Amino acid sequence: MPHPSASLIRHRAPAQPATDYDVVIIGAGSAGLSAALALGRCLRRVLICDGGPPRNAPSPGVQSFFTRDGIKPAELLQLGHQQLKPYDTVETRVARVTQVSAGAGQFELQAEGETGRQFTVTARKVLLATGVEDELPPVEGMRDLWGRGVLHCPYCHGWEVRGQPLAVYGRGKIVTGLALLVSRWATDVVVCTDGPGHLSNNARRRLRQQKIRLYEEPISHLEGKPNGELRHIVFENGEKLARHALFVHPHQHQRTNLAELLGCRLTSKGAVWINKHSQTSISGLYAAGDTTPGPQKAVLAAAEGTLAAIAIHEALTREECPK
Ligand SMILES: Cc1cc2nc3c(=O)[nH]c(=O)nc-3n(C[C@H](O)[C@H](O)[C@H](O)COP(=O)(O)OP(=O)(O)OC[C@H]3O[C@@H](n4cnc5c(N)ncnc54)[C@H](O)[C@@H]3O)c2cc1C
Known part of the structure; x- marks a missing residue:
């Protein structure tokens, strides 16, 4: 059945090649949903594939999202x-996109729906809004407390743990920078390197200056409270250190390998490279949100989704209105 909005669309020669959708958006997090909204408002035929929980699912609240500070992620x-x-x-399907292939002016996508049923759709443009996955250090208890007692970002969670005894986990330059940042929110901050910290003399001096203590003893495990908050860091030597939360800057990888399979250019950190029009190195394939380089926050992902949607709509318009 034609969409009611179809009658509003200006009379133009049907877009070529004829595809099921103008745009398929892969991922229904902040980036994907925001792009879908902007493209829906442009009367674009959009399919958004919703493949699972967002990255912040274990967190009790999305902090620092303009007008929605503290709202539950779901x-x-x-x-x-x-x-x-x-x-x-705009159509939404609960489905995981398993394959994308680029053809002449169009993409073919294969996806698996909730019941395991496979389907194939075609689109003129594709937006990757698939996010990333965090790789937590292999310390017992870290995964269980992730999002409540183990935190990744002081901009997202610093205010909630302000004034509490805090720890920062990691080594080298990264842990030094993160600890100095976190010390904005609390006076009692320690660095735990879980073995040799590989800190330069200058880094040690900067930490000392801010009264940040350094623990280089290996960690045995983290002990949490039933609500997911951190209670103690337990070292292999048996010592227990009471802490309210621990910050860590985890490595991460792309949530899907679709960009890699398509041969997209990736940055040295594994993010999907995009140009200033949100387009990846593959023509017609766009990316937005945590998948791409830069700071990672829900409100930024939403903004990047809108930017990508505008770029996509303008590219489609150029194709539909040749010079
Ligand atoms: C513990 C934690 C707490 C956080 N707290 C905050 C906070 O308080 N404030 C804040 O601003 N930011 C916070 N963040 C960061 C925030 O979660 C991300 O910046 C934001 O979720 C990025 O949005 P996105 O749309 O790019 O990715 P996501 O939200 O991760 O969404 C990507 C979506 O794509 C789907 N997907 C992946 N692959 C496929 C596929 N093949 N087919 C179909 N769908 C697929 C995923 O299931 C997911 O739903 C937090 C992050 C973490 C880890």
Whole structure:
């Protein structure tokens, strides 16, 4: 059945090649939903594939999201889905995209729906909004407390743990920078390097200057409270250090290998490279949110989704209105 909005679309020769959708958005986090909203408002035929929970699912609240400070992650996305309802050219499917192939002016995507049913769709443009996955250090208890007692970002969570005894986990330059940052929110901050910290004399001096103590003893495990907050860091020598939260800057990798399979250029940190129009190194394939380089926050992902949507709509318009 034609979409009710179809009658509003200006009379133009049908877009070539004929595809099921103008755009398929892979990933329904802040980036994907925000892009879907902007493209829906452009009367674009959009499919958004919702393949699982967002990166911040273990967290009790999305902090520092303009007008939604502290909202539950699932509730934020539910609002995003709800606000797509008036845009009848936007379709959402719970499905994991398993393959994308680029052809002449179009993409073919294979996906697996909730019941395991496979389907194939075609689109003129594709937006990767698939996010990243954090690789936590292999310390017992770290994964269980992730998002409550073990935190990654003081901009997201520093305020909630302000004034409490805090720890920062890691080694070398990265832990020094993170500890100095975290010391903005608390006076009692320690660095735990879990073995030799590989800190320069200058780094040690900077930590000392801010009264940040250094523990280089290997960690045995983290002890948490039933609500997921941290209680103690337990060292292999048996010592227990009471802490309210521990910050860590984990390595991360792309949530899907779709960009890699397509041969997209990646940065040295594994992010999907994009140009200033949000386009990857593959023509017609765009990316937004944590998948791409730069700071990672929900509100930034949402903004990047909008930017990508504008770039996509303008590229489609150029194709539809040749010079
Ligand atoms: C513990 C934690 C707490 C955080 N707290 C905050 C906070 O308080 N404030 C803040 O601003 N930021 C916070 N962040 C960062 C925030 O979560 C991210 O910046 C934001 O989620 C990025 O949005 P995104 O849309 O790029 O990716 P995501 O939100 O991760 O969404 C990507 C979506 O793509 C889906 N997907 C992946 N592969 C496929 C596929 N093949 N097919 C279909 N779908 C697929 C995923 O299932 C997911 O739903 C936190 C992060 C973590 C880890």
